[in-house]
Amino acid sequence: MMDSHASMTNLPDSAEALAHAPRREEEHAHPTWSTYWKVALILSLITVGEVWAYYLPSFVGSRGFVPTLLFLSGLKFAIVVMFYMHLKYDHRIFRVLFTGPLLVAAITLIGLMFLFGHLFIKIM
Amino acid sequence: MATTARPAPKHSPDAYGEHSGLWSWLSTVDHKRIGVLYLYTALFFFMFGGVEAIIIRAQLGAPNQHLVSAEFYNQLFTMHGTTMIFLAIMPLSAAFFNFLIPLQIGARDVAFPRLNAFSYWVYLFGGIFITIPILFAVAPNDGWFGYAPLTTRAYSPGINIDFWVIGLLILGVSSLAAAFNFLTTIINLRAPGMTLMRMPMFTWMAFIVQVLLVLAFPVVTIALVFLLFDRFFGTNFYNTVSAGADPLLWQHLFWIFGHPEVYILVLPAFGLVSEVLPTYSKKPLFGYPVMVYSGILIAVLGFGVWAHHMFAVGLGPIADTFFGLTTMLIAIPTGVKIFNWIATMAQGSIRYTTAMLFGIGLVALFTIGGISGIMHASPPADLQQTDTYFIVAHFHYVLFGGSIMGIFGGIYHYFPKITGRLMDEKLGKIHFWLTVVAMNLTFFPMHFSGMLGMPRRIYTYDAGQGWDLFNAMSTAGAMIFPIAMLVFIYNFFVSRKRGEIAGSNPWGAGTLEWTIPSPPPEYNFAKIPTVTSRYPLWEGKEVDYECARINSQEGKTSADLGIVMPYSTIKPLLVALGLVTMFCGLIFARALIGVGAALMIFSLYSWLLSPLEPEHD
Amino acid sequence: MTAPATHVSAPAPHHYTTLGLDSRKVAIWAFIGSECMLFVSLISTYLIYKGRSIVGPFPHETWTDPATGHVFKPILNIPVTSASTFVLLMSSLFMVLALAAVQNKEKPKHTRGERILGSSRLWLWMTAIAGATFLGFQAFEFTSFVHEGLSIRTNLFGSSFFTLTGFHGAHVTAGVIWLVTLLAIDYRRGLGPRDSLLVDIAALYWHFVDVIWIVIFTLVYLIR
Structure with missing residues (x-):
């Protein structure tokens, strides 16, 4: 609230600042209790599935095991970030600040895996 | 245009007259004063690192000299690199970040003024921590990139490397x-209207550098933590002998940080030059958007080239090809910048001020370093050049010819804004020409000694290998640097007291920081301007006259204007002190860890729970 | 011109921000981005050293010490860690409820359910306790590993495992301290909608630590 001691110089200042200020984050349709528990349920179910998979020797030995677990883990990751960290509903800049570094991090990880011979490119 | 008339300032330009005394500096949260602290501290370390370099060159001036011992020589080159990178160039850039970013974007301070003070104090204490050992000949001695396993306890049993590991961790914070x-x-x-594509180029480059810092420093932090654990707690990260650790782990982690670090060092100078060249050419920066995009591209590619520092280890044809290609690709955006600077000057009405000379110096000398860089982007060529003086020549052209020239240009350009007075141009030009001569005489012959096979980091050499002349030249050149620096220091301090009064825009520059008095009042802008173009002062019809008039008023305090400024506080200093004490405890006495942690946590809570500024509503 | 800005959501003039966002939230996201690189460095090292230890114990394989003939079973305890993973996941649920409770502090609550959901202290406590429980599980895991013969010095696996999970544990510890601090503020003067940013940034940090565990759990514990 503007006080009475506000001087001449910053009165127009504030008016102008407000005129140019983009609206504060609007009160988004924030996810509510029902979204939250459903998300928690989905996360728990995926985790149960992951641990279950760990105890299936035939599946663990198969080619699909690692990609499946990586996918499930990535899915949980995305769900938490989108709903609990409300990136889905939030300002674009936060998405940039998070996904940019995440991308660099992921590519660095993959690069290192290649360099240390944990991943291969088959030539011919 | 309100500022071309250069009205004589009404108040004394003695910087920050009303707040003086030691306490005000210890407790300041003003970004301008913190910038000045960074500037002085970093210039001190720059000279300290320079002295180390001069001893190195003296030792190498002629064959078979024994001015210093081999062991001390190792400490000298390690600390020269470490000092120049972490204690001189990065903080000199930080001085400009601090001073300029808020002024260029039309803000009254940085987002977190107390955190800003904290950064400075951590830097100061960390710098002292890592510098003191060389006075007792126990300084780090394994090179600035501290290759493990050489730096593990098995091969470096002394406390030398402890100082290095812990010092760099502190500086990383x-x-x-x-x-x-x-x-x-x-x-x-x-400020309102300051869209991303209207930001001054220095702020743009600073922005990119912050992204690089945020992404690169965690990696080296982890690499250092591994080394710390190996040395103090007996882990096996770099234990290649009995645990089967991979000798390349450190190199990869270090260079994932190390290559972006190169851009962290040079992009701020690019930014400064992009302010200097347009000002003294009286032309807007040529190809502004391309300059932005090329900066971004350099940063992105900078994360995909790290293994070019490691071609000699034999990574295999695929990795060599990939990293060789990405390295060559970086030449494109860098070349674009060079051409844009040249095009900025083309057909401009150029004034050869000292700042302009340093700016042109950067364009010329950095290009030499860039071209030799492309040479060793090719793995087969690199195998010949790696670990020779050719590499030393290359990165000194990039870091001295690039970063330092740009930073000196920035100092001459912004000195009037910082102090309110102009630096002496005649002395400045003497400084410039001495520097150019010294720089080329020192580093150009290194291309030849390197091509003739002289390895880096040897403390002496036999005569008759064709290196004598080139080393003598390099040493002669190195001896000119102190003269140049003395001229600079004399000029700096005399001008600060007795230089010509500058006025708000002595150079007729176009960006926002030149609309306010020199030195700027604590609140920077009495009225936050609305920005409508990249060079508000050059596009007269778009200047907000009322705003310019208010902002050129001098001698008003924030209280007069009813502007709320943050309280000054000692707490950031105390937190920094606690942090550094904690780290010191690892080396000196374990009890210090508890003392430091207690001081840090107590001061941190006290800081976080106290308000930043007076209540205002 | 009249003096505007009499309602709470408009930024005060000296708090004008370009995006209309609070700087602290921008900073915490930048920090989280940076933490991605920190943890990727740790995870990469773990993966690089996976399967390269010369001596056991190993995470997923049995190992017989050639010198003593002692047989070491696979050391990772999946059931226990699954439980701690579940606890940490639930803590994220509690955290979003705490944030929602703070944001809706001033809305009238009619039913018992609404009052429970609206209790910021309850959910902050639950989150902190869940975090502390996770740390308890980790302490149990670490001590039992040491008993079974795996310390941070034993082999490459030990070094990289303890450092990676230890770093995560340190982050959880910092988070618990942060939550307890928020609780102290809540007890002292009550957290309301005006403080929702304080809780929001703590929550972002907390969820991020959870997300990192999701990755660690899969890469370290489940994938052999």
Whole structure:
């Protein structure tokens, strides 16, 4: 609230600042209790599935095991970030600040895996 | 245009007259004063690192000299690199980040003024921590990139490397804290109308550098933590002998940080030059958007080239090809910048001020370093050049010819804004020409001694290998640097007291920081301007006259204007002191860890729970 | 011109921000981005050294010490860690409820359910306790590993495992301290909608630590 001691110089200042200020984050349709528990349920179910998979020797030995677990883990990751960290509903800049570094991090990880011979490119 | 008339300032330009005394500096949270602290401290370390370099050159001036011992020589070159990178160039850039970013984007301070003070104090204490040992000949001695396993306890049993590991961890905290602060400031405190594509180029480059810092420093932090654990707690990260650790782990982690670090060192100078060249050519920067995109491209590619520092280890044809190609690709955006600077000057009405000379110097000398860089982007060529003086020549052309020339240009350009007085141009030009001669005489012959096979980091050499002449030349050149620096220091301090009064815009520059008095009042802008173009002062019809009039008023305090400024506080200093004490405890006495942690946590809570500024509503 | 800005959501003039966002939230996201690189460095090292230890114990394989003939079973305890993973996941649920409770502090609550959901202290406590429980599980895991013969010095696996999970544990510890601090503020003067940013940034940090565990759990514990 503007006080009475506000001087001449910053009165127009504030008016102008407000005129140019983009609206504060609007009160988004924030996810509510029902979204939250459903998300928690989905996360728990995926985790149960992951641990279950760990105890299936035939599946663990198969080619699909690692990609499946990586996918499930990535899915949980995305769900938490989108709903609990409300990136889905939030300002674009936060998405940039998070996904940019995440991308660099992921590519660095993959690069290192290649360099240390944990991943291969088959030539011919 | 309100400022071309250069009205004589009404108040004394003695910087920050009303707040003086030691306490005011210890407790300041004003970004301008913190910038000045960074500037002085970094110039001190720059000279300290310079003295180390001169001893190195003296030792190498002629064959078979024994001016210093081999062991001390190792400490000298390690600390020369470490000092220049972490204690001189990065903080000199930080001085400009601090001073300029808020002024260029039309803000009253950075986003987190107290965090900003914290960054500086951590830097100061960390710098002292890592510098003191060389006075007792126990300084780090394994090279600035501290290759493990050489740096593990098995091969470096002394406390030398302990200082290095811990010192760099401390300095990393400072850099990261500052990076989050500036990143937030640039994202969130731009004045109305200051869109991203209207930001001054220095702020743009600073923005990119903060992103690089935020992404690169965690990696080296982890690499250092591994080394710390190996040395203190007996882990096996770099234990290649009995645990089967991979000798390349450190190299990869270090260079994932190390290559972006190169751009962290040079992009701020690019930014400064992009302010200097347009001002003294009286032309807007040529190809502004391309300059922005090329900066971004350099940063992105900078994360995909790290293994070019490691071609000699034999990574295999695929990795060599990939990293060779990406390295060559970086030449494109860098070349674009060079051409844009040249095009900025083309057909401009150029004034050869000292700042302009340093700017042109950067364009010329950095290009030499860039071209030799492309030479060893090719793995087969690199195998010949790696670990020779050719590499030393290359990165000194990039870091001295690039970063330092740009920073000196920036100092001459912004000295009037910082102090309110002009630096002496005649002395400045003497400084410039001495520097150019010294720089080329020192580093150009290194291309030849390197091509003739002289390895880096040897403390002496036999005569008759064709290196004698080139080394004598390099040493002669190195001896000119102190003269140049003395001229600079004399000029700096005399001008600060007795230089010509500058006025708000002595150079007729176009960006926002020149609309306010020199030195700027604590609140920077009496009225936050609305920005409508990249060079508000050059596009007269778009200047907000009322705003310019208010902002050129001098001698008013924030209280007069009813502007709320943050309280000054000692707490950031105490937190920094606690942090550094804690780290000292690892080396000296374990009890210090508890003392430091207690001081840090107590001061941190006290800081976080006290308000930043007076209540205002 | 009249003096505007009499309602709470408009930024005060000296708090004008370009995006209309609070700087602290911008900074915490930048920090989280940076933490991605920190943890990727740790995870990469773990993966690089996976399967390269010369001596056991190993995470997923049995190992017989050639010198003593002692047989070491696979050391990772999946059931226990699954439980701690579940606890940490639930803590994220509690955290979003705490944030929602703070944001809706001033809304009238009619039913018992609304009052429970609206209790910021309850959910902050639950989150902190869940975090502390996770740390308890980790302490149990670490001590039992040491008993079974795996310390941070034993082999490459030990070094990289303890450092990676230890770093995560340190982050959880910092988070618990942060939550307890928020609780102290809540007891002292009550957290309301005006403080929702304070809780929001703590929550972002907390969820991020959870997300990192999701990755660690899969890469370290489940994938052999």
